[in-house]
Amino acid sequence: EAQVTQNPRYLITVTGKKLTVTCSQNMNHEYMSWYRQDPGLGLRQIYYSMNVEVTDKGDVPEGYKVSRKEKRNFPLILESPSPNQTSLYFCASSPGTGLPISNYGYTFGSGTRLTVV
Amino acid sequence: AQKITQTQPGMFVQEKEAVTLDCTYDTSDPSYGLFWYKQPSSGEMIFLIYQGSYDQQNATEGRYSLNFQKARKSANLVISASQLGDSAMYFCAMREGSGGGADGLTFGKGTHLIIQP
Numbered sequence: 100e101a102q103v104t105q106n107p108r109y110l111i112t113v114t115g116k117k118l119t120v121t122c123s124q125n126m127n128h129e130y131m132s133w134y135r136q137d138p139g140l141g142l143r144q145i146y147y148s149m150n151v152e153v154t155d156k157g158d159v160p161e162g163y164k165v166s167r168k169e170k171r172n173f174p175l176i177l178e179s180p181s182p183n184q185t186s187l188y189f190c191a192s193s194p195g196t197g198l199p200i201s202n203y204g205y206t207f208g209s210g211t212r213l214t215v216v
Numbered sequence: 217a218q219k220i221t222q223t224q225p226g227m228f229v230q231e232k233e234a235v236t237l238d239c240t241y242d243t244s245d246p247s248y249g250l251f252w253y254k255q256p257s258s259g260e261m262i263f264l265i266y267q268g269s270y271d272q273q274n275a276t277e278g279r280y281s282l283n284f285q286k287a288r289k290s291a292n293l294v295i296s297a298s299q300l301g302d303s304a305m306y307f308c309a310m311r312e313g314s315g316g317g318a319d320g321l322t323f324g325k326g327t328h329l330i331i332q333p
Contacts, residue, residue, distance in 0.1 A: 132320050141220075141307060141323040149319060157320055189261060191321075201249040201311045202268055205321055207261035 101126045105190050105208035112180055112215055120175045120211050122190030129195030131173040132157070132205060133165065135186040142189065148173055149195060180215040187212050219243065220308050222324035229298055229331055236283070237293040237327050239308030248312045250291040251321065252282070255305040264306075267291055303331045 103124045112118055124131065132147040134157075144157030148167040162184055164176040173192075177184060191205035221240045229235045241250065252264040267275045267282045275282040283292040295302055305328050309321040 130319060134321075134323075139325060141325040142309075142321070143323070144320040147318075147320050155318065187259065191261075199247045199313065200319065201245075201247050201313055202266075204249070204251045204263050204266055204311070206263070207253075210259045210261075212259070 101206070103190055103192050103206050103208035105188075105211050108209060108211060110211060110213050112213070114181055114215055115179050118177050118180060118213075120177075120188060120190075120213070122173045122175065122208060123171050124173075124190075124192040124206070125171065126192060126194075126206065127170065128192035128206075129170070130193040130200070130203075130205075131167065132191050132193075133163070133173070133175050134189045134191065135159065135184075136189065136210075137186050145175070145188075180213075182215050185213060185215050218324075219322045220310055220324035222308055222327050224327045225325070226328040227330070229329065231300060231331050231333050232297055235295040235298050235302070235329065237295075237306050237308075237329065239291045239293065239324060241289050241291060241308075241310050243289075243310065243312055245312040248310055250282070250284070251309045251311070252280070252291075252293045253307045253309060255307065255326075257304070261307075265293065298331050300331050300333060303329060305329075 133145040134142040136142045146165040148154040188211045190208040193205045248269045250267045254262045265277045265280045281294045305326045308324045
């Protein structure tokens, strides 16, 4: 089954304790992206990647890191989490070959609900 | 300025009635795609329907249709014969460009739709 898999689904952690949220897709998609969702704000992009070793900042990148060493994986790293990073996080992927890319939507993972206390 | 505007934070609709969820967008890119996603209370993001900027006809997918008015920059979602299972958050989103620049979906803040029996 074509899917984006995020882990964990739920995570409660303490301020300052480094954590990684994993994301993997099995559709051979070039584009991958991380979003956070907060009440009243919709979804906002944190980082995106157009292919292996190519990443760039989205709208709210502060406090986050990403890497894209393999095409299928795109982990989100919080080096020193703070309570304002408590949110619902989504990983998503999209095809990138064949223009225009605006024709393609993103497939989303099931989400990771993170609480930082 | 907001790129995607959803002016209805919440809506109550009687079961079996048709529903129109509003979405206006702002872009100077001639190539863009417009997407609607449904987010039920379980949290996952479910793709509903897509409209490309060059499409001549309004998109339809089962009970979902998109009322695309390019000159007015609006892309309203119409749900015919609403069902109780349609109760959810609905997000309008846009992806711009032909590739090579910044990428990702820009989301509106969402409309919380509640279908009443």
